[in-house]
Amino acid sequence: MNTTPPFIHPTAEVSPQATVGYGSKIWHQAQIREDVHIGSNCIISKGVYVDFGVSIGANSKLQNGVYVYHGATIEDGVFLGPGVILTNDKLPRAINPDGSLKSDADWQVSPIHIKRGASIGAGSVVLPGVTIGEYAMIGAGTIVTQDVSPHGLVYGNPGCLHGYVCRCGQVLTRGQDQSDYERSDTWFCPACGDHYQFQS
Numbered sequence: 771m772n773t774t775p776p777f778i779h780p781t782a783e784v785s786p787q788a789t790v791g792y793g794s795k796i797w798h799q800a801q802i803r804e805d806v807h808i809g810s811n812c813i814i815s816k817g818v819y820v821d822f823g824v825s826i827g828a829n830s831k832l833q834n835g836v837y838v839y840h841g842a843t844i845e846d847g848v849f850l851g852p853g854v855i856l857t858n859d860k861l862p863r864a865i866n867p868d869g870s871l872k873s874d875a876d877w878q879v880s881p882i883h884i885k886r887g888a889s890i891g892a893g894s895v896v897l898p899g900v901t902i903g904e905y906a907m908i909g910a911g912t913i914v915t916q917d918v919s920p921h922g923l924v925y926g927n928p929g930c931l932h933g934y935v936c937r938c939g940q941v942l943t944r945g946q947d948q949s950d951y952e953r954s955d956t957w958f959c960p961a962c963g964d965h966y967q968f969q970s
């Protein structure tokens with residue numbers, strides 16, 4: 771187990787009510803709000819914003835300029851590319867119908883859940899209430915409007931399922947092996963040879 775104390779760059783702002791795990795690094799101008807929990811060995815890059823109460827599992831990487839809003843849960847080993855935004859308010863308004871400023875009690879959080887090993891490409895936006903399955907891969911610039919199945923390869927606007935990816939990150943090929951590409955529910959990894967079953 772890594773027992774190195776976390777590194778926090780002098781320009782980062784980490785709430786005294788946040789917890790940061792062993793070996794994690796928090797870089798320039800990142801802001802980590804109260805009641806955030808960051809697991810061990812995470813990399814929180816320059817300019818990242820993590821809203822209050824968010825939980826981030828061990829070995830996760832949040833690249834420059836990621837914004838994670840209240841209600842998000844990020845499991846272990848998650849990759850969020852530069853500029854990814856995890857949202858939380860499906861029907862946002864600054865003011866009530868009477869023109870008064872909305873308070874924290876005047877709107878509803880729809881939580882986002884990013885499961886173990888999933889990756890989200892640069893500049894993607896995840897809409898409120900979405901769950902992204904284990905080891906899914908979201909392409910750069912995707913607007914993720916619906917839940918993504920485990921190992922799902924999703925890209926576009928709105929994001930659509932285009933296939934599946936291996937735990938190692940390679941795009942999977944349909945079939946048992948190179949000579950059996952007709953089988954509909956078995957997929958294999960041309961890089962590491964792992965097999966998976968998905969119902970399409």
Ligand SMILES: CC(C)(COP(=O)(O)OP(=O)(O)OC[C@H]1O[C@@H](n2cnc3c(N)ncnc32)[C@H](O)[C@@H]1OP(=O)(O)O)[C@@H](O)C(=O)NCCC(=O)NCCS
Nearest residue numbers: 851852890891892893907908909910911912924925926941
């Ligand atoms: C989504 C992704 C994993 C797809 O990889 P791939 O399956 O090898 O894709 P290919 O390059 O073979 O492209 C397949 C098709 O999808 C399109 N495509 C690929 N990525 C796309 C994306 N992010 N959005 C929209 N279309 C995309 C290609 O234009 C191509 O279309 P075509 O068949 O009409 O020519 C990859 O393109 C991607 O976006 N990776 C994330 C990169 C990133 O943000 N990294 C962050 C660290 S800097």
